[in-house]
Amino acid sequence: xxxxxxxxxxxxxxxxxxxxxxxxxxxxxxxxxxxxxxxxxxxxxxxxxxxxxxxxxxxxxxxxxxxxxxxxxxxxxxxxxxxxxxxxxxxxxxxxxxxxxxxxxxxxxxxxxxxxxxxxxxxxxxxxxxxxxxxxxxxxxxxxxxxxxxxxxxxxxxxxxxxxxxxxxxxxxxxxxxxxxxxxxxxxxxxxxxxxxxxxxxxxxxxxxxxxxxxxxxxxxxxxxxxxxxxxxxxxxxxxxxxxxxxxxxxxxxxxxxxxxxxxxxxxxxxxxxxxxxxxxxxxxxxxxxxxxxxxxxxxxxxxxxxxxxxxxxxxxxxxxxxxxxxxxxxxxxxxxxxxxxxxxxxxxxxxxxxxxxxxxxxxxxxxxxxxxxxxxxxxxxxxxxxxxxxxxxxxxxxxxxxxxxxxxxxxxxxxxxxxxxxxxxxxxxxxxxxxxxxxxxxxxxxxxxxxxxxxxxxxxxxxxxxxxxxxxxxxxxxxxxxxxxxxxxxxxxxxxxxxxxxxxxxxxxxxxxxxxxxxxxxxxxxxxxxxxxxxxxxxxxxxxxxxxxxxxxxxxxxxxxxxxxxxxxxxxxx
Amino acid sequence: xxxxxxxxxxxxxxxxxxxxxxxxxxxxxxxxxxxxxxxxxxxxxxxxxxxxxxxxxxxxxxxxxxxxxxxxxxxxxxxxxxxxxxxxxxxxxxxxxxxxxxxxxxxxxxxxxxxxxxxxxxxxxxxxxxxxxxxxxxxxxxxxxxxxxxxxxxxxxxxxxxxxxxxxxxxxxxxxxxxxxxxxxxxxxxxxxxxxxxxxxxxxxxxxxxxxxxxxxxxxxxxxxxxxxxxxxxxxxxxxxxxxxxxxxxxxxxxxxxxxxxxxxxxxxxxxxxxxxxxxxxxxxxxxxxxxxx
Numbered sequence: 001x002x003x004x005x006x007x008x009x010x011x012x013x014x015x016x017x018x019x020x021x022x023x024x025x026x027x028x029x030x031x032x033x034x035x036x037x038x039x040x041x042x043x044x045x046x047x048x049x050x051x052x053x054x055x056x057x058x059x060x061x062x063x064x065x066x067x068x069x070x071x072x073x074x075x076x077x078x079x080x081x082x083x084x085x086x087x088x089x090x091x092x093x094x095x096x097x098x099x100x101x102x103x104x105x106x107x108x109x110x111x112x113x114x115x116x117x118x119x120x121x122x123x124x125x126x127x128x129x130x131x132x133x134x135x136x137x138x139x140x141x142x143x144x145x146x147x148x149x150x151x152x153x154x155x156x157x158x159x160x161x162x163x164x165x166x167x168x169x170x171x172x173x174x175x176x177x178x179x180x181x182x183x184x185x186x187x188x189x190x191x192x193x194x195x196x197x198x199x200x201x202x203x204x205x206x207x208x209x210x211x212x213x214x215x216x217x218x219x220x221x222x223x224x225x226x227x228x229x230x231x232x233x234x235x236x237x238x239x240x241x242x243x244x245x246x247x248x249x250x251x252x253x254x255x256x257x258x259x260x261x262x263x264x265x266x267x268x269x270x271x272x273x274x275x276x277x278x279x280x281x282x283x284x285x286x287x288x289x290x291x292x293x294x295x296x297x298x299x300x301x302x303x304x305x306x307x308x309x310x311x312x313x314x315x316x317x318x319x320x321x322x323x324x325x326x327x328x329x330x331x332x333x334x335x336x337x338x339x340x341x342x343x344x345x346x347x348x349x350x351x352x353x354x355x356x357x358x359x360x361x362x363x364x365x366x367x368x369x370x371x372x373x374x375x376x377x378x379x380x381x382x383x384x385x386x387x388x389x390x391x392x393x394x395x396x397x398x399x400x401x402x403x404x405x406x407x408x409x410x411x412x413x414x415x416x417x418x419x420x421x422x423x424x425x426x427x428x429x430x431x432x433x434x435x436x437x438x439x440x441x442x443x444x445x446x447x448x449x450x451x452x453x454x455x456x457x458x459x460x461x462x463x464x465x466x467x468x469x470x471x472x473x474x475x476x477x478x479x480x481x482x483x484x485x486x487x488x489x490x491x492x493x494x495x496x497x498x499x500x501x502x503x504x505x506x507x508x509x510x511x512x513x514x515x516x517x518x519x520x521x522x523x524x525x526x527x528x529x530x531x532x533x534x535x536x537x538x539x540x541x542x543x544x545x546x547x548x549x550x551x552x553x554x555x556x557x558x559x560x561x562x563x564x565x566x567x568x569x570x571x572x573x574x575x
Numbered sequence: 576x577x578x579x580x581x582x583x584x585x586x587x588x589x590x591x592x593x594x595x596x597x598x599x600x601x602x603x604x605x606x607x608x609x610x611x612x613x614x615x616x617x618x619x620x621x622x623x624x625x626x627x628x629x630x631x632x633x634x635x636x637x638x639x640x641x642x643x644x645x646x647x648x649x650x651x652x653x654x655x656x657x658x659x660x661x662x663x664x665x666x667x668x669x670x671x672x673x674x675x676x677x678x679x680x681x682x683x684x685x686x687x688x689x690x691x692x693x694x695x696x697x698x699x700x701x702x703x704x705x706x707x708x709x710x711x712x713x714x715x716x717x718x719x720x721x722x723x724x725x726x727x728x729x730x731x732x733x734x735x736x737x738x739x740x741x742x743x744x745x746x747x748x749x750x751x752x753x754x755x756x757x758x759x760x761x762x763x764x765x766x767x768x769x770x771x772x773x774x775x776x777x778x779x780x781x782x783x784x785x786x787x788x789x790x791x792x793x794x795x796x797x798x799x800x801x802x803x804x805x806x807x808x809x810x811x812x813x814x815x816x817x818x819x820x821x822x823x824x825x826x827x828x829x830x831x832x833x834x835x836x837x838x839x840x841x842x843x844x845x846x847x848x849x850x851x852x853x854x855x856x857x858x859x860x861x862x863x864x865x866x867x868x869x
Contacts, residue, residue, distance in 0.1 A: 020661060020731060021731070023657045023661050024733070040825070043643065043645050124610055126607050126611035128603040128611070129603070130603070143604075143606070144606075192644070194645045208645075209728075210646065210655070210817055211817035211821050211822070212728050212817040236815070239815075239821065240812050240815070243726045243813060246717070246725035246726050247725070247726060247727065249718065249725070250718070455828065456594075457592070457593065457594025457595070457828070457829070459594075460594055460598040460599070461593040461595075464602070473600075475601075494602055494605065495600075495601055495602050
């Protein structure tokens with residue numbers, strides 16, 4: 001009796017162990033590099049992907065016509081061995097390398113790029129980033145139903161030359177050729193990606209365990225210019241920043257892109273961590289959108305006062321952990337901010353050169369002058385030491401309000417300012433920043449605000465309907481050019497979400513887009529940015545940093561403003 | 576019938592939530608968004624979409640996830656279910672076994688420090704939030720002692736911490752139920768008869784009182800098991816475990832309609848099956864219930 005019971009217990013135990021081993025995937029050892037990649041990726045199809053975690057994987061398993069130099073971000077040969085641009089800046093011609101193949105060994109040539117790009121533009125395909133190629137001759141007409149696929153100016157000359165024509169010069173087009181949406185898609189992909197769908201990058205997908213990890217391994221058919229150093233790479237899908245940090249601390253990942261904000265001051269100052277923590281200038285801006293159609297925000301005095309009573313330096317230092325820099329313009333990281341970031345890194349013993357985020361553009365900053373006037377000036381004229389307090393003057397803010405007939409602390413005459421509502425998505429630093437702003441405005445201006453936190457999708461819904469007073473926002477560059485920021489607020493822009501419309505601003509943006517000369521073009525961008533800052537619907541807060549925690553065993557990791565790190569150049573030393 | 580009602584109610588609740596699956600900070604142009612919605616039939620009238628989804632589920636083919644279109648909803652759930660079942664199952668077995676042992680010990684020495692200790696531990700186990708327990712365990716066992724990985728899903732050792740965390744609440748509940756059951760049974764007439772026959776108090780507890788004392792525990796097993804499976808969301812997030820729970824939460828956040836419906840349906844079926852199993856178990860252990868049926 002006893003033996004039978006023991007026997008059945010042993011049997012159950014064995015069965016359980018068998019089941020367990022079937023459910024837990026067996027990985028053939030640790031990958032050469034493990035990346036804590038943030039959230040579980042959505043689609044890995046180049047035309048359907050929208051997020052940053054997806055892009056990191058897609059650029060490793062695909063190769064575009066061009067790549068970006070990992071250190072300088074300059075476009076370099078990828079599938080195209082050479083390229084030329086016409087004097088008008090509107091015609092690009094690419095010489096596609098001979099003998100290229102997909103990861104299944106089948107041939108790949110210029111026609112695959114032609115087909116993939118046309119699919120990207122195809123209005124019926126619904127590719128979220130199809131508008132990146134709308135500047136091509138014939139593309140806009142096709143997308144608006146007036147033309148057809150054959151009218152779009154993407155031509156193959158033979159099998160190895162690809163030529164495209166744009167309506168206007170698109171100086172950032174070589175950068176786009178390295179980005180996710182312009183990667184070639186296999187003819188049999190049929191809208192899907194995954195294990196078994198051929199790709200053309202140095203690695204190919206071998207495992208996709210949902211909510212766990214994606215593994216890529218070297219593609220034996222790869223004939224591209226940059227031979228990868230790592231044979232296997234794992235991308236961990238981990239939602240929680242705390243868990244990501246745990247993985248990294250336990251040596252189970254070598255590079256992580258998401259850490260909890262409260263940990264940042266420790267990462268910056270603790271000697272075990274500070275050499276691994278990278279917070280580099282990133283082409284992204286955090287700001288609040290203002291609804292100018294609602295009183296009292298239609299009054300410029302209120303908008304100026306709100307901006308002048310924010311001590312952005314304190315916000316960056318005390319609330320955000322010290323890495324971001326105050327923003328007074330809409331195009332992030334002007335020269336003084338970069339210089340301050342360089343000093344901060346040098347204080348931590350990191351002396352690498354920081355690239356300017358935009359090589360040719362000097363952004364504008366809304367600054368208070370000695371005569372108490374406020375206007376936008378080129379940020380290059382500002383001393384980095386004056387940068388932190390450039391736009392902070394609560395006394396001037398109160399004076400402006402009083403002159404405009406509003407009630408301020410210490411002066412009960414005037415109309416009371418109606419209560420404003422601040423809308424933000426829940427999670428992250430959003431609520432602590434909103435509370436800090438609420439407190440500042442209450443203290444400095446006596447202004448009452450209400451904070452409304454909403455779940456992400458509901459928040460987007462309300463923001464899109466412009467049903468808010470102030471709404472938390474951010475914008476990240478699609479390509480390194482001021483156009484990616486300054487086209488956001490034209491009257492016909494799909495993502496303006498403010499109802500703001502300024503004919504002169506629209507005109508300047510259109511003129512800048514059509515201009516080929518770099519100097520004249522930048523002058524036009526500066527004029528447009530000045531209008532946006534002086535009368536537009538935004539309250540810039542800070543220039544964003546890329547947040548990477550990278551093991552010191554990892555080599556070939558270069559900081560850059562797009563936070564794109566070509567895995568072809570990365571290696572990992574043995575401990 | 577229940578499943579259909581749950582499906583219908585969930586379908587309309589999910590669709591009433593503001594925002595859509597393809598909303599981003601950078602929205603595509605309006606006509607592109609229309610084309611995407613057309614691809615997933617989201618532009619059809621709601622009742623058409625309802626019938627469409629219902630038909631899909633009846634054939635067990637609800638189509639692709641909206642956020643992860645490279646995967647079908649059915650395969651996403653099929654990949655997560657064994658993980659959640661394993662985690663929940665092990666936690667239930669471990670928790671109940673430990674709980675019964677503690678309950679017996681406490682009842683054997685009612686009023687002693689052992690008894691008080693078990694009651695205090697049980698109260699803590701029930702009241703402490705999972706993320707606090709998980710944090711303490713990760714800090715002490717993974718980083719303090721370096722014995723186990725702090726998270727992940729790659730070997731049997733990565734199961735230990737999450738199962739431990741998850742089993743605390745059922746262990747505490749089982750200990751309390753078994754202890755109070757045994758204390759009550761020990762005063763019953765059959766127990767006194769057993770004592771009178773000269774049996775030792777431990778033997779009376781185990782051989783005579785334990786079986787009837789387990790009945791309250793067993794009647795809660797079905798709901799407890801269901802709660803373990805559905806309640807492992809927090810643990811799945813902290814330990815990065817690819818179970819169904821995360822799909823449920825993320826599906827709702829991403830407005831991934833077919834995935835949320837799939838997760839809701841799966842949980843409904845699980846809840847019903849587990850409750851049924853609990854009832855059957857009760858029937859096998861308690862002869863009085865079988866008597867009533869006759």
